[in-house]
Amino acid sequence: MIFTCQPGFTDLLAGELSAHGFAPVEQGAGWVRTEPGKRVGDNALHPLPDLCFPQMALLEPVEIAADSVNALAAKITEQFLTTAKTERFEGEWPFLFEEAAEMDGLGRRVKGVEKMVEENLKKRMSRVAKLAVADKPRGVARLRGLYVFFVDFKRAYVAREAVFGGQRRMADDEQAPSRSYLKIEEAYIVLGREPAFEETVVDLGAAPGGWSYSASKRGAKIVAVDNGPLKGGAYNNYKIEHRMEDAFTFRPAPDQVFDWMFCDLVEEPHHVMENLIQPWLERGWCRRFVVILKFGRVDPLALLRDVRAPESVFSRCATNVRVRHLYHDREEFTIVGELK
Ligand SMILES: C[S@@+](CC[C@H](N)C(=O)[O-])C[C@H]1O[C@@H](n2cnc3c(N)ncnc32)[C@H](O)[C@@H]1O
Incomplete structure (x- = not known):
């Protein structure tokens, strides 16, 4: 082959x-x-x-x-x-x-x-x-x-x-505040689904707002969590509520389940998996997710094995999980999936 x-x-x-x-x-x-x-x-x-x-x-x-x-x-x-x-x-x-x-x-x-x-x-x-x-x-x-x-x-x-594998080059949008916008647009194609009108999205590590902006274009309602400022089409966007909080401690309201959880943090990937992804998936705070794990400072193939291991949070809690190195990814994996 x-x-x-x-x-x-x-x-x-x-x-x-x-x-x-x-x-x-x-x-x-x-x-x-x-x-x-x-x-x-x-x-x-x-x-x-x-x-x-x-x-x-x-x-x-x-x-x-x-x-x-x-x-x-x-x-x-x-x-x-x-x-x-x-x-x-x-x-x-x-x-x-x-x-x-x-x-x-x-x-x-x-x-x-x-x-x-x-x-x-x-x-x-x-x-x-x-x-x-x-x-x-x-x-x-x-x-x-x-x-x-x-x-x-x-x-x-x-x-x-x-x-x-679903990867493809995406078209840019001049109002998109970051190149990250291209990754989330590509991730929807890999998952085979995108946020729909009035669906709810939590965007953890949202600034400057490429992913939030992408969801807002589809009419979704977004909570964008980041201490940094939103820019371009994400700034002052009535579909996006900006919360200046820590993504690791941000929690949904009691009984609230977001349709989507986005997570794009420049952090050690195991730390993100254990301390952020795990609570969100184990407690069912979202229905589907798009997560980026950076592999620049770890062994990428070992990380891939950890993500796919039967005991990983993705294998235990999610279905239709796809781990991809996207056309627009750099030293990172994009993981998409839905909760079981
Ligand atoms: C790669 S950028 C996200 C880009 C974004 N997806 C976009 O489309 O524009 C990572 C962001 O994570 C934020 N971040 C890092 N650690 C964080 C934390 N603990 N809580 C909230 N945001 C955090 C940074 O401020 C930065 O804005």
Whole structure:
């Protein structure tokens, strides 16, 4: 399989894969290839485990190599036509070309191959070609399509099936007071749900207010807990009540259950898990959550194991838990889930 991730986090991706029994055989900036057949049964009946670092996993990729754009496009087209012969295309399907990061000029070359494959398909299967969408699906998904990943100028992997972790680049909003805004927007996609009109949100460590602002745009009512000031679209926002309190000691009113708990503190992650997340989840003070844990000063893979351990507060109290290294995350994990 080929797994892709944020460039700069490839070693962590390889480490996570090894921990799950996938043996890495090759890697470059933002991708890891694992040995075929090392794990048996990774098919639709036995899906991949829910992984944190991969943004996309190409299943059973076939290697193709050629010198020119024309020859690469011809081989990819052939591979698609051969495998699609008996397939029915009823709706839109993903047509995705990506490449290893940090290789000067590779992106331009890949665009050239992509255009040529598109033209080839229009000639050979015009109805099917019209249904192709050159974008990742929204959310966590396993889909058939055409996936091509270039590891260098002359070599690519072609797959017909891929698994997506839900990460994607989000659009900014000029009123958003921080880049964190992009993370919460992306987290909704991973969870498959976003705050609805009049739902209640507690935002622990809210300033300058990117997450609160994002929830306010959807009409939710937010309690933003932070000693720091709110800014931009979060400042003087009638949907947001700013409470200058300590996130670790802030408590809901008796019998109050927030629809959402957001937590984005620059603090030691175990301290956050034990002294903040644990009381909120164990006592059922919220229905669902988006939490960031910073891994800059700890061993990220050990933290990941702690989060996923059966005795962790997330495993014990929550369901639909997804731990992700988001497209917009830096040295941090985003964890989303719902209370059991
Ligand atoms: C990364 S920022 C949060 C960014 C925010 N999610 C946004 O979208 O703008 C972390 C915030 O946590 C706050 N913070 C750290 N420790 C806190 C505590 N014990 N109680 C309340 N806020 C705290 C800091 O003041 C800082 O504003």
